[in-house]
Amino acid sequence: MIGPDGPSKREPSRAAGTRRSSPGEILHLLSAVVVWLVTGTTISSLNKWIFAVYNFRYPLLLSALHMLTAVVVDYGLVKYWVARRTRTDGPDLTRSVRRKVLLLSLTFCASIALGNVGLSYVQLSFAQMIYTTTPIFTLAISSLVLGKQHHVLKYTAMMPICLGASFSILGEVQFDQTGCFCVLAATLLRGVKSIQQSILLQEEKIPSVFLLYLMAVPSFLILAVAALALENWAGLQALQHYDRRLWGFILLSCLGSVLYNLASCCVISLTSAVTLHILGNLSMVGNLLLSQMLFGSQLSALSCAGAALTLSGMIIYQNSELIAGYLDARRARGPAGTRRDMENDDGEQRQEPEPCSESTSGPSRESLELSVVSTFTPAGMRKDRKSGRLTD
Template structure:
């Protein structure tokens, strides 16, 4: 008789353990998403502060600092901490493809950092939300792959919203806008090229291993560009540090945060579904806009906010249309 209550108690304990594990898993996922949001928005705002408000006018050198940190911390995470298994390169051809991706990636990050010198973060994010449009364009040009008519229709509000936001942006700067569009297009081109170049089973790399190989190549590519286009930047940075030591801490923290963006993005991708990631990514841009306006207090117009809202709605519709067309 006494064995029945014990069995029941064990079942209850197992059920309680299952609930506890589910709650623990949920908290872990929320913590990951919060870290992803914080690092993404944090590096964006700190880039803006350094390049625009603080007056550190060296976007290429800043990008090289980011890539140097990504090189070092990727090696530590994979080779020492073994967060993910090390994937080795199989051929020179694979290395060439990764180098090409790294070049496009550099163009994207440098252009994005340059644009932050001239544009508020809120408008920068509005333009960045048009990535699906450029992805669809490059996918068609390079692979001649067409989407369902509903998918293309969903891209109309994406582009229309940015046109409206541009017209209503009080801090509009043409060169900054061109750089921002270039950064968005390069980001889309990288995703399309990555899908093509590393599509075979033998060449596929997870995002952490891809960063491990891309980041050092990026540093090599950015070094001559920094020397030629941002003359004596190291000397100028040292001179700045003599006046204000905080600049070194800003650069170190910002560079480490740039790596943390990639790490948390990988972990969120691993622990959530692709659809959840899309939804979270759409919301992240909106959160970044609100936070940047609260911190930098850049002027915004009703027209600009309406345009950005239309773009976000378009991106959500695009994601939904893509999901339906792939079924």
């Protein structure tokens, strides 16, 4: 990472080992980001539509169905895609790695479940504004727990993001304490989950499809047990009493969640956990528009100001390295007009002309003095060079 004084000791400098990304890698990253943004925007709206319009009060069951769909889809991808490429059944996992995957599954379950529970109580726009604070938790965890160093501008960018979220909470029209607590807890767990994913994807080198499959199996079991134990099944009507379109929306939500999780794993493996959530703030704009169009959500002036502050913090974070490089270049250049080395058009360096000295241009002080003395000295007299006196 980059510290306040430049690249930290943990990370080699960019100048020492920068590798230009190939067009294929750039296209892969862009496609993953686009899929992640689109699915992240549509899933939140779909889930809110299921809870609000069809009065489906089973968020844990919906989360379990998401994980079941991930198990089915990823099983096919692992068997027919990853296995064909590696000619194995997947990477060999040590006991330590399996423990990390299990912890990731627990965090994943809790974040999804709390997010869906909170979404059933609060407006979509309010939930999205709280989710924008995820980079704060991710940055804090990576600094305190993992010991990673970040540039001071990245910490500065968190200030408007945090302030914008505070404005959104204060300006919320339909505030619900339970929903706010669930959304805040889900936001914290999303930051923890991203750090865990980055460790498994970047350090343990586990393929994203295989990692999602590994954590989907225990996640489905945990969420299914939680749904059976905690949700009110007495109020569940027979399946035929529900509108058929409800199951179509649930299926779209499940498939979208699989694409969202796959794309998020790809983005984390290619960038970082904090960058993932900073990019996710772009989906906030789409979710706010959908919240107003679909659910008639009301945004106060304070909430709009919070959204503007959050977007400004995102812009500062995304361009922190560019700003730092510009400031470092200005600092290294020093005051204007003091640079001595300049480059010609041919790329060769040349020196600025220096002021005239005693040994370079024009007659020296001693020769001038002798000429003056010889001019005004009578004939037959000469000047002693050591004493400066006139002698015969």
